[in-house]
Amino acid sequence: MIRTVSALALAFCLWGSALAAPAADTVMRSANLRPASGSPEAGLWQASDEAETYARQSADLDSDPVLGAYVRNLICKLAPEYCGELRILVMTRPVLNATAAPNGYVEVYSGLMLRSRTESELAYVLGHEISHFARNHALAQWQRNKTRGNVTLAIQVGVSVVAIAAMASVANSGDFYAPNKIDYIGDAAQTLSDLAYIHGLATYFAYSREDESEADRLGQIRAHGVGYDPWAAPAIWQSVGAEVRASEYPEVRKSLARATIFDTHPLTEDRIEALKRAAGSTPHQTAEESRAEEQAYRAIIRPHLAVWLRDDLRRRDLGQSLHLISRLEAVGEDLGLLAYYRGEAYRQRHRDGDLSSALAAYRLSITHADAPAEAWRELGEAESRAGNAPAAIRALETYLTRAPGSEDRWLIESELETLKASHS
Amino acid sequence: MRKLFTILALSLILTGCASSGLIPAGKISLGEGHGMMTQGSWSDVTYAERRYTRAVQVLSRDGPLLNQIILVRGLDAGKGLLRPADRTQPVPIFRADQTGREQVELVVETLSELGYRQVRFAQLRPASFGPDKAIRFDLTARTEDGLNLSGIAQAARVKGELYLVIFIAPSEHYFPTLKAEVEAMMNSAH
Ligand SMILES: [Zn+2]
Secondary structure (H helix, E strand, C coil), X not given: CCCCCCCCHHHHHCCCCCCCCCCCCCCCXXXXXXXXXXXXXXXXXXXXXXXXXXXXXXXXXXCCHHHHHHHHHHHHHHCCCCCCCCEEEEECCCCCCEEECXXXXXXXXXXXXXXXXXXXXXXXXXXHHHHHHHCCHHHHHHHHHHHHCHHHXXXXXXXXXXXXXXXXXXXXXXXXXXXXXXXXXXXXXXXXXXXXXXXXXXXXXXXXXHHHHHHHHHHHHHHHHCCCCCCHHHHHHHHHHHHHHCCCCHHHHHCCCCCCHHHCCCCCHHHHHHHHHHHCCCCCCCHHHHHHHHHHHHHHXXXXXXXXXXXXXCCCCHHHHHHHHHHHHCCCCCHHHHHHHHHHHHHHHCCCCHHHHHHHHHHHHCCCCCCCHHHHHHHHHHHHHCCCHHHHHHHHHHHHHHCCCCCCHHHHHXXXXXXXXXXC | CHHHXXXXXHHHHHCCCCXXXXXXXXXXXXXXXXXXXXXXXXXXXXXXXXXECCCXXXXXXXXXXXXXXXXXXXXXXXXXXXXXXXXXXXXXCCCCCCCHHHHHHHHHHHHHHCCCEEEEEEEEEEEEECXXXXXXXXXXXXXXXXXXXXXXXXXXXXXXXXXXXXXXXXXXXXXXXXXXXXXXXXXXXX
């Protein structure tokens, strides 16, 4: 057992929020906690160190210092007591997730930042992860697994502690490459079918229902304590649930767990209700306050919006992507860019009726000042497919004017020649 | 599973049950009526990725992590280079009405689906595939654990079927070493 935990519960009393403070016996981990080497817990820290090394060399690591500093400041605002020891990595991955490993390394996914409507929503999810960290939930889960003999099972199939750590980071990622990566990292699936194996991992690393509820509650208190809207907490879980329910695929709609944070943080309706009850007496933001917060947050993520949306389309789940784009459009900004990606989502799915939906989206996109040059190119291709050669020629020529150095210039020029030849 | 499959495939090759793993220099088939000349010998490493569909053959000189050429030998419309893992995870698909740029996009999306990160194309340029038109382009990407990769690829659509030659290797040493040889192979493709 960890004996070096110290009570930080007093600090919560100073927050003076409408939300109830954590019970006085809710003990938070001490700063810079590191079990003595050789102790049973040390293995978990060592595994986290290995997972961190793995994450630091990942191609998914975001290198934008502005974004990194923004997330760091937000986390330090939420958890000043751990600010010095938390090492934050922003990962470009199109799923909603964040993790805080026992050794203090934190992964924040672009998919979370893209789905947060406001800083309050982002702050709540980060507060939730920090609460798992502060309450040593990973350690508790690890110890529970040991009692259940799951570690023995893991060792029997040849998984080292290091591989467990790497797989934990992959399994937690909800990444669509996870099956391959787990296969690659572990080489442990030899005796098990992939599906049973991955399911086993999710079970192995999922937090208990009690720990989830506690992280919800403490995360909400933490975020509200430094001024964030407590209604953001139920709101982001609700909207992520709604996005999953908008999926193309019945299997995904039925299983909220698939490829989201809920793989390891199981979401239930009662968690959302509990967060609403806890926000209870706190007044909702006014429309103006809400709008101002949305716009301020959009300004932060705007430089990354195009890349994150393109990554999102790689999930090839039009229902979910369109739901997400609609949510982003509700802020009333970036409408040209968002309409372009709406068109891209339809173009890539390419079912009956999708061509005309894509065409409508590209036509709308170019009416906005922020339309990317590619919107004219795709409008041109869509007009050409719809048999509107003059409109296609106009759009493709506009693309070449707006993107003079584009890599595909030669190809578009040759397409224009063909179009003009067949039209004249 | 993959390791098991690899071992299985390797043992088949070693015992001579499967088609030969070694491809000597000379003419290799790119599907019915199509081919390409190779200068050196290559190994068939298609088995290293179990999701490849029938039209795909993968060659390597020093192992798939060090250099590989993905050949697509007449892909039918409606098919992809990869088989979907399940119904909820569709893969990039070749369509008969795809523009040249969409063929390039198919290569980028398929490499992304294979787990390569930040796959980008550059320098689209005209090329030929026998009497037919082709598009050649450069590629850059990174492996999941951050290794920089470079590549060249060529796409051609002939009678509604897609023919691809995709070369990818670590930017350091391996790509420059084989670049000219692979370009000569592409030039000979018909
Ligand atoms: Zn959680």
